[in-house]
Amino acid sequence: GAGVSQSPRYKVAKRGQDVALRCDPISGHVSLFWYQQALGQGPEFLTYFQNEAQLDKSGLPSDRFFAERPEGSVSTLKIQRTQQEDSAVYLCASSPRQGQGSYGYTFGSGTRLTVV
């Protein structure tokens, strides 16, 4: 596709439920990033993939958060045993080169997760 696609757009989960959020990056983009954006705040870095390798997961808030990109294209962010503080918009971005700062770095529209 022409842009970064995320699904679902909205997800309501009961506390304790597991959720999986999907990101389809722009075709050919080697770098993929996940961010968490709380209401009224800027995006906070979660994790970074270069192709299928997860090079940085320093932003994942707990071991309940897990991300994968097994074939170097589509990525899934999984949150286990969701808690209310996990409620946020989860943004995915991809880039044609290594790192966040390259030109062509593009965000998806995000998945809004609400934990009730």
Added chain:
Amino acid sequence: KNQVEQSPQSLIILEGKNCTLQCNYTVSPFSNLRWYKQDTGRGPVSLTIMTFSENTKSNGRYTATLDADTKQSSLHITASQLSDSASYICVVNGAGNMLTFGGGTRLMVKP
């Protein structure tokens, strides 16, 4: 610690008026600075990217300035429109080609 601070946190203006949003950063080394517009329910979209040597860059009614000496940037919006209502996020590209995000300014343009 690399930080990007934006002000004001929120702003309400009348349609047709101008406004200026501020961004101060402590990111070092510095590669470039970006301004993004984020509409409600959407991902951020790039407005401008400025490198160290650029002092000003325009994109339609949006004009960004950069003072790399004082580590300050501003985004000026001219003749605001209702569609300018959004969050504006300042982002600095620093060491390791990694980005540091500001918390954003939420702009509301009223008719």
